[in-house]
Amino acid sequence: MIGKHIDILDKTTCYHGFFRIDRYRLRHRLFNGEWGPAITRELFERGHAAAVLPYDPVRDQVILIEQFRIGALSAPGGPWLTEIIAGIIEANEAPEEVVKRESIEEANCIITDLVPLYDYLVSPGGMTERIALFCGRVDATHAGGIHGAIDEGEDIKVHVVSRETALSYLKTGRINSASAIIALQWLALNREQLLRQWMMS
Helix, strand or coil: CECCCEEEEEEEEEEECCCEEEEEEEEEECCCCCECCCEEEEEEECCCEEEEEEEECCCCEEEEEEEECHHHCCCCCCCEEEECEEEECCCCCCHHHHHHHHHHHHHCCCCCEEEEEEEEECCCCCECCEEEEEEEECCCCCCCEEECCHHHCCCEEEEEEEHHHHHHHHHHCCCCCHHHHHHHHHHHHHHHHHHHHHHHC
């Protein structure tokens, strides 16, 4: 694609810490086939992630987590967000491995089955990040408490709620994290098919 439809004129790394910001000067083909003018864009590089909605089909419950998020510091509801389990995909790590590991670290729950939902771009106007999204089967009987990796500054509260309660959080705006919204809407539309699939496995 690059070379035939995209011509990168210059690339500069503006910042490189826990995350990285690159500035590109480029041009690309227009829909009419001609080359467009040179444009400048900053690109936020933070790696890719995987996320899972843990669902207990026996109790019809989901496991949600609550934690502080700097990106929501000025959000109307404050920076403590109700989310689903997620983590950064490390080098040579499969998304499935990430959500199984993070489920134990963040909520002390074990995923026994995984259903892939979507692989989506978070904010392609300025970020490269993609999220591999799953629904995972769990036993929520003993889920709860405070978890997270202390050395990473994590302080994660686990909430076990009914599916109906979780969906009501969507309607009231309590859940405003994209991956949680997408996963819960998927569950609302596909629960019966999911139950049939898990009954056969």
